[in-house]
Amino acid sequence: MVQYITPRLDASFAALSDATRRGVLEQLGRGDASITELAEKFHMTLTGMKKHVGVLEQAGLVTTEKVGRVRTCKLGRRxxxxxxxxxxxxxxxxxxxxxxxxxxxxxxxxxxxxxxxxx
Structure with missing residues (x-):
């Protein structure tokens, strides 16, 4: 059987294990969005959404860029x-x-x- 990089798989599957995070990926597949827009879309606090985005970012599935006070999220390259x-x-x-x-x-x-x- 093929050998896999366990920490990378663990991070990916942990990120994908949550319905909100899968929804965020689906949303970002349609276009970039700010954390504020994502929080509103998923009816959560900014803090909660930042945590979800952080998990996705650590897994390499999302990247963020801060311009001024707005942090924009987009699908990662991975x-x-x-x-x-x-x-x-x-x-x-x-x-x-x-x-x-x-x-x-x-x-x-x-x-x-x-x-x-x-x-």
């Missing part, structure tokens, strides 16, 4: 390829296991038909 690859490896593992289970179920169905005919 993509989620590593996280997607990690998820994909487990998807493939489970696909293989479910395929094997399907084969066992089919085999049992065939045996059941054969055993039913013998009676």
């Amino acid at each position: 993509r989620l390829e590593e996280e997607a690859a990690w998820i994909e490896s487990y998807r493939q593992l489970w696909d293989t296991r479910f395929d094997a289970l399907d084969e066992i179920v089919e085999e049992l169905k065939q045996r059941e038909k054969v055993d039913g005919r013998k009676k």
Whole structure:
């Protein structure tokens, strides 16, 4: 299995584990926004939104820039390829296991038909 940089994955998945932070990423996908605009959109305090943005920023998913008194947020340059690859490896593992289970179920169905005919 591929080796991954654990702290980076941990930071990404921790950032993505919160619905508000996922919403912030979705919102920033539509365009840059100030922390004030994000706080209003998500009905939270500025302090609360700053904390959420800080978590996203530490994970490299968001960048901020302060111009005067306004801190503008935008999507970070870091993509989620590593996280997607990690998820994909487990998807493939489970696909293989479910395929094997399907084969066992089919085999049992065939045996059941054969055993039913013998009676």
